[in-house]
Amino acid sequence: MDEEEGKNELQPVKTNQSIADSFSVPREITFVIITCMSQFITQANVGICLSPLDIVGASFGLSNGPELAWFLAGYSLTVGTFILVFGRCGDLFGYRRMFVIGFLWLSLWSLVAGLSVYSNHILFIFARVLQGLGPAMLLPNGLAILGATYAPGRKKDMIFALFGATAPNGAIVGAVFAAIFSEFAWWPWTYWSMAIVSIVCAGIGYLVIEPIRHSKPTDNAFVSLDIPGAFTGITGLVLVNIAWNQAPAVTWAEPYVIVLLILGALFLAAFFVVEFKYAKHPLIPFHAFSADVSFVLACVATGWGCFGTWIFYSWRFLLDTRGISPLLASAQFSPPCVSGLVASCVTGLLMSRIRPAWIMCMSLTAFTLGTVLITIAPVHQTYWALTFVSLVIIPWGMDMSFPAATLMLSNAVKREHQGLAASLVTTVVNYSISLSLGFAGTVESQIVHGDSPEERLRGYRSALYFAIGLGGLGLCISVLYTARSYMKSPRSAPSSSSSSSSSSKTAA
Template sequence: MWLRSEALGLIEESDSNIIMFKKKREEGMFHIGGLSPTREILMLFTICSAQGMVQASLAQGFLPGIMIGEAFGAESTDIAWYPAAYALTSGAFMLAFGRVGDIVGHKRLFVAAWGWFSVWALLAGISVYSGSQVFFDICRACQGIAAAALVPSALAILGTVYKPGPRKNLAFSLYASGAPIGFTLGAVFSAMLAQLATWPWVFYINAIACLMYEGLAYLFVPNIGRKPSSTREPFDYLGTSTIISGLVLFNFAWNRAPETGWASAQCITTLIIGLLLIAAFFPLEKRTAHAIVPVAKIDRDAAWILLVEGLGWSSFGILCYYAINFVIRLRGDTMLSAAAQLSPVPPAGIAASILTSNLLTRGVKPPVILAFSLIWFCVGNIILATMPVHQTYWRNVFWAYLLSPFGMDMSFPAGTIMLSNLVPVEGQGIAASLIATVVYYSQSLGLGIAGVVEVNVANGSVLEGYRGALYLGVGLSGFGFIVGVGYAMRCMRQNKTNPGSNESAEDPQPTPPLAASSEQP
């Protein structure tokens, strides 16, 4: 009996030690409790898949674009709208959805976004029977609205679940790896379905996949980030409508200019009104108690981060669109062949994510990683801008696709972690929406500016037009690298003069420059 009681006591002590160990583990890595390893894995899979699906849906506008344009009898300049309409709304609406997620709950928004995504993917496929390209563009824009809700809610969930540290760095790096993997899978399946079946099936399969992810999100993403009804703040409808209208009109002008020209009243009017609305947004937000973006509290660090991200990702949108069109239109490759050429992207993206996580764990500062990432955007555009029309895939396109994912999967987690660490837990939606808005909106804006360059330098040559657009990508990413290096040097100088300062956005402890102090978790 004595031995039995001793054994039972040891077992109970062991169980209590295990429970205490688990609690300490959760306290050290998570802001929430009760997250088992299995649920954490399934949660990460669902959230990383959101990034993958967003990029896969973007690829669906690139690969079968020519075939879709033929179905609607569209002009060649209209084809750029298939990815641009999606990227435009996904960028313009992210600021609003970041705030919505903070109010209604990030999980609720995340689950609802999957359902919205599924509906409009289905309608995009059905649009073939309408014969209306305008309706198809509307469906693509509404898919972009779903992406605008998915991205900031996914990032806010990660920022709310994980405490600053290696685990959080790994989670954001895995999320970033979803971009190249998702884009490649989206390109391969859209090419295969469009070439071997019909292009509407690209969107039908998309709708089915989104429904499946909606179920996974409902089951495995924890309920976090929702404020009690008594503490919810009013939504800034005036500021939201002002900035969304301004961003849409400004981007619309750039994307319509290649077809109508800058002399058209359509472009001039939308450009001017868009600029006026964007300019009006900032004084409006400073006077609003519950601003969608607390402009008065945005410090210089956030502005530097967003500028570098915008320059890099605008060049990435140019790289994607013109690389695919180059091999299809100028080299005469099939869609399946063009999709197969993207095969280096997923392993390169995974390698870049692992490298970024290791660099962060070893103490390399995020501003340094952000600056270094711009090199790979620049190198990818240089390779494509200078390659001959008739040359083996292994001498140019392969290396562009192998190296450019390092720009994606180093810049996105570095910028996201830096901005996430600038805000408290309850303001993660604001941080997520800011970085995601710049990343996705800049891709659409970059395509619009590149289209203007293409039309004006082509002189009747498709090749010269493409080269001009790609050289613009070189300039944008090159300038971004210079700005990023300047910001990294500024951070290092601040660390030397004031080692305890959080101003450099490198300190893992969140400080509240971007979030209203009245907010409660």
């Protein structure tokens, strides 16, 4: 990763010739596995937080739901807010370089998260927040590496489907190992193990991934990275998110919460001014976006906001209300592994046969219906009734929405902005998960009066009702978008697989 590497960097695939054609079979298998690990590890860090949530909270003397929500919200916050910036860094400085740095960074802060057991919950949350910067480097650059290494075709489509299918598997594997360490050993080993795995992935990634750069090196990184836009945008998003996620824990009566929210809004306003008037290389080229982009991102935000609330409060329902162990809860959360894989394959087949807008409608239906089922599930009902069905349905929302949204954005922007699509969708996905927990926590805090099991259940269900509202809103938006797509081009054929392949190249 020195200057000589920069001179020898390969260019992304633009024809049917594939960089992967030069790989031996063992190297290509290792390459695909290690690149997909970026998605797997990202979601595993969600799972390792959820299953031992009460055990970790108890070690810090915490039992308050809104405070525990920070363990997940802090991580998703930084994953969502930094993806676009680190995607741009990959374009400028090399995808492999950013990919390896992402794993090394994740390893460092996983180590700190485990060591926080000797300190307090503030250090743990701080470490979780900084952990999120690692996946923010891994996701866009992992997608970019795959997109640049493989030429459009069926192999590329299948590899991207595999990349998406690792998400639910990563979350479940993370939850299982976290439960095992927490119940039978010591919970910090969950994070120390993550540090070891990340170090190994960084080393293997450096060996098997070709150094690829999308853009030519520049002497003026300040201009190319759009530092003013990145600073104002990230600061605004972080402050708004902190305000919403902190308010349920300390109430909106705290003056500093209101101050943070106002400052966040001002920074976001400054971001739009910088992007529209002053940035030569804007982080988000709003001028290139059509109205379709707003529809797509609104669907993604509401759907994944619904999912973020569903996953946190479903775990609370199983662990706290039903009182099952973290390991059993992890086992009960295993259906998404199979269901998500099936959903990814079906989505890959549907993308070339029907309009992506219809797939988005199906996705929002799955998000909403899955949340309804867990919300109305009786406490003492068998797992195999509503809970199991909810866990089977929800992955269809996850694994249908991301590829559909990426393709829809790809079709809505000009060719020179294709690389923005996947990064923008990933940003909205992760930020929506984090922000929705703040919204849901506010709803919960207004409903709950006391700490009895009945009151806590009322709080969980009130938060899930909010999630149903988000999913329903997204479903309405997706229906409107579908109708609009028919009004614009009533006879247009569904996107071809080649279009899907082209969109698969989007990253960073």
